[in-house]
Amino acid sequence: xxxxxxxxxxxxxxxxxxxxxxxxxxxxxxxxxxxxxxxxxxxxxxxxxxxxxxxxxxxxxxxxxxxxxxxxxxxxxxxxxxxxxxxxxxxxxxxxxxxxxxxxxxxxxxxxxxxxxxxxxxxxxxxxxxxxxxxxxxxxxxxxxxxxxxxxxxxxxxxxxxxxxxxxxxxxxxxxxxxxxxxxxxxxxxxxxxxxxxxxxxxxxxxxxxxxxxxxxxxxxxxxxxxxxxxxxxxxxxxxxxxxxxxxxxxxxxxxxxxxxxxxxxxxxxxxxxxxxxxxxxxxxxxxxxxxxxxxxxxxxxxxxxxxxxxxxxxxxxxxxxxxxxxxxxxxxxxxxxxxxxxxxxxxxxxxxxxx
Numbered sequence: 475x476x477x478x479x480x481x482x483x484x485x486x487x488x489x490x491x492x493x494x495x496x497x498x499x500x501x502x503x504x505x506x507x508x509x510x511x512x513x514x515x516x517x518x519x520x521x522x523x524x525x526x527x528x529x530x531x532x533x534x535x536x537x538x539x540x541x542x543x544x545x546x547x548x549x550x551x552x553x554x555x556x557x558x559x560x561x562x563x564x565x566x567x568x569x570x571x572x573x574x575x576x577x578x579x580x581x582x583x584x585x586x587x588x589x590x591x592x593x594x595x596x597x598x599x600x601x602x603x604x605x606x607x608x609x610x611x612x613x614x615x616x617x618x619x620x621x622x623x624x625x626x627x628x629x630x631x632x633x634x635x636x637x638x639x640x641x642x643x644x645x646x647x648x649x650x651x652x653x654x655x656x657x658x659x660x661x662x663x664x665x666x667x668x669x670x671x672x673x674x675x676x677x678x679x680x681x682x683x684x685x686x687x688x689x690x691x692x693x694x695x696x697x698x699x700x701x702x703x704x705x706x707x708x709x710x711x712x713x714x715x716x717x718x719x720x721x722x723x724x725x726x727x728x729x730x731x732x733x734x735x736x737x738x739x740x741x742x743x744x745x746x747x748x749x750x751x752x753x754x755x756x757x758x759x760x761x762x763x764x765x766x767x768x769x770x771x772x773x774x775x776x777x778x779x780x781x782x783x784x785x786x787x788x789x790x791x792x793x794x795x796x797x798x799x800x801x802x803x804x805x806x807x808x809x810x811x812x813x814x815x816x817x818x819x820x821x822x823x824x825x826x827x828x829x830x
Contacts, residue, residue: 482604484510484533486553488544491573494589495539498571501597507604526553535603537596539589541573546753569603571596577746577802653828654768659729666828667722667730670759670770671701671778672713680713692755692820699758701776701823707791707815710779710824721781722827724792724810731772731795731807733765740772740795740807741765749774749796749805756798756821773805774798776823784812797821 483502487495495511502509510529530536530553544550570586587596653666674691675698681688689704705713707721714720722730731740741748741763748765750757751774760770772778777797784790790812796805799821803809813819 479534480508480532481510481529482508482534483537483600484530484535485537485539486530486550487511487539488541488547488550490543491539491541494571494573494593495537497593498537498596501593502600505597505601507597507601535600536568537571537600538568539571539573540576542576544573545576569596569599577744651768654730655830656726656730656767657734659725659732661725662723662729664830665722665726666719666830667726667769668825668827669764669768671776671823671825672710673759674698674700674702677702677705677713680716684716689818700756701759701771703756703776703820703823704818705779705822705824706818707779707813711781714824714826717826719826719828721779721824724780724782724794726827727772727778727780727794728807730767730769731765733767733769733772735766738806740769745773745802745805748772750798751796751800751802751805753798771795773807774800777811777819777821779822779824784810789814791815793822 485495485499499509499511510533512525512529526549538554568585571589572586573589585599587599589596651669654669656662656665656667658664674688678688678698680686689702689709691700691702691704711721733740735742737743739745739748742765745751748762750761750771756775759775762771762774764770765772772795774796775798776795777793777800778795780792780794782792784792791814793811793813794809795807796809804811813822
C-alpha cells in the first residue's frame with residue numbers, strides 16, 4: 475500500500491529567514507499543498523526534537539532555505555541531519571533555496587534555486603516535484619528504511635539536548651574499519667591509512683596506556699568522537715608509533731585525499747558535502763561524505779600533520795587538509811600549509827598511516 479505522508483512539503487529555515495518561508499507557505503496553501511513550518515506558539519511545552527523528527531520524516535519533500543545564518547544555527551543543522559538520515563532513495567527529495575552564496579549541496583537527492591523574491595516560482599517547482607511519480611520501492615529497500623527509522627526513533631527517545639546534530643549521524647553509522655587500503659600512486663607505494671582522524675577517545679586510550687597527559691581540548695566541544703587537537707607533531711608521531719604506524723607523507727596524504735578522482739576537495743567538488751569548514755568549532759568525525767576510498771574529513775574539520783618538513787629549511791612541518799575554521803580556498807586538497815612541530819593548535823589533528 476503506498477505511503478500517505480502527513481505533509482507534502484516540510485520547510486527548514488532559520489528564524490531570521492522566516493519571512494521568506496512565510497511567503498512561500500502562502501503560495502503553497504493557495505495550491506492546496508500541505509506544508510509543515512515550525513511555529514513556537516503551536517508547540518509550546520512539547521519536545522522540539524520529536525516534533526522535527528515526526529514532521530520531516532512524514533513529509534514527501536523538503537524545502538531547505540539556506541543562508542549564512544542557516545548554516546550556523548543549531549536546529550537548522552538538526553533538521554538537515556534528520557532529512558539526510560531518512561531520505562530513502564526518493565529522487566529530487568530536497569529543494570535547496572539559496573538566499574545568498576551558501577554552498578550548493580549537490581547530491582542525487584538535491585536540486586536548488588536562488589531566491590529572487592519569487593515565491594510563485596518556488597511553489598511551482600515544489601508542485602512539479604510532487605507531481606512526479608515515485609519509483610516503486612523494493613522490499614529490501616523498505617526493510618532498510620524501516621531499520622533507519624527505528625534507529626532515528628530510538629535516538630529521539632534517548633536524545634540529550636546538549637548533544638550536537640552530528641552525534642545523530644554517528645549513532646546511526648555502523649562500525650568503521652581501522653585501516654583503509656590506498657593504491658599506489660605516481661609518487662607512492664600502496665599503503666594503509668585510518669579512515670578518520672584520531673579521536674579524543676583514541677588518544678585517551680593511548681594516554682592511559684603510556685601514562686601520559688591528554689593535551690587540553692576545546693572545553694565547549696569535549697566529546698570523545700571529535701578529533702583530538704592541540705597535539706604537537708612529535709606527540710602525533712609518538713601515537714602513530716604506538717599504533718604500529720607512522721604519520722603519512724605529504725605524497726601519501728594527497729594520494730589518499732584524491733580518492734582516485736580529479737576534484738577540488740577530497741570526495742568531490744562541493745565543499746558542503748565533504749567538509750566541516752567556515753565554523754568556530756570542530757565537529758565529530760565522519761559527519762560528511764567519504765571520498766571514494768572511504769576516508770572521512772580529509773577536507774576540513776581538523777587539519778592534519780604530515781611527516782614531511784615543509785621545505786629545505788627544516789623548521790616547520792607540513793599540515794594538510796584545511797580545518798573547521800578554513801576558507802573554501804584552503805580546503806583544496808592540494809593546498810599546503812605549515813606549522814612549528816612543537817606548536818599546539820586547536821585546529822590541527824592527525825591520522826595514522828601504515829606500510830603494507
